[in-house]
Amino acid sequence: MSIVIEENTLTAEQFQSIRESTGRKPLPISQIKSALDFGLYRVLAKHNDIPVGMGRLVGDGSMYWYIQDLFVIPEYQGQGIGKAIAEHLIRHINITSPLGITTTVGLFSAVGKDGFYEKLGFTARPSKVYGAGMIKHLNIPENYTKWQDTLFEDMSIEEISEKAAELRAIEQAGHHS
């Protein structure tokens, strides 16, 4: 099967549709757009011009790289496309890193997918050498003021007004740029 892998063309709408095909709930398109903008590198796999898979790299682009959102649509799974996408991401790290350095590639495996990543040379955590990988989800309330309250919970009144002024200035600078 001829698969074409495109670099950095993946759109938020394509991301949403590939992700949803694997049973994930939709995300706000604005959140996806921002994530793609701030990511380091992304690929889109196509068959006959149809998007069939994707993968992304996030991180600092130097010491730490993380593979995110590696998905292949169900009809195309089990045909080597996931592996091709992962290899493409890793090749990008190899060719953009300075010679002679060591760099770390991490990821969070979905349930039951660790075997796929082990075949690509990844080590599951925890192990004798590494502690557990850890994760925390933050639900940001729609009401910004309430969110600020939680954020400022442990601060004195003076610290809060200082911080609030700082945030207002950042917000205003954002509106002007």
Ligand SMILES: CC(C)(COP(=O)(O)OP(=O)(O)OC[C@H]1O[C@@H](n2cnc3c(N)ncnc32)[C@H](O)[C@@H]1OP(=O)(O)O)[C@@H](O)C(=O)NCCC(=O)NCCS
């Ligand atoms: C995980 C996923 C990306 C793998 O992509 P894929 O195209 O189906 O996998 P490939 O056909 O490229 O498989 C490559 C190799 O890994 C093996 N493999 C695939 N899935 C595996 C699994 N769950 N456990 C163990 N091995 C697996 C294949 O047998 C193949 O082995 P081979 O090279 O010896 O032939 C894909 O199944 C997927 O998108 N799943 C749903 C979304 C998801 O969970 N993504 C992962 C988020 S962390």
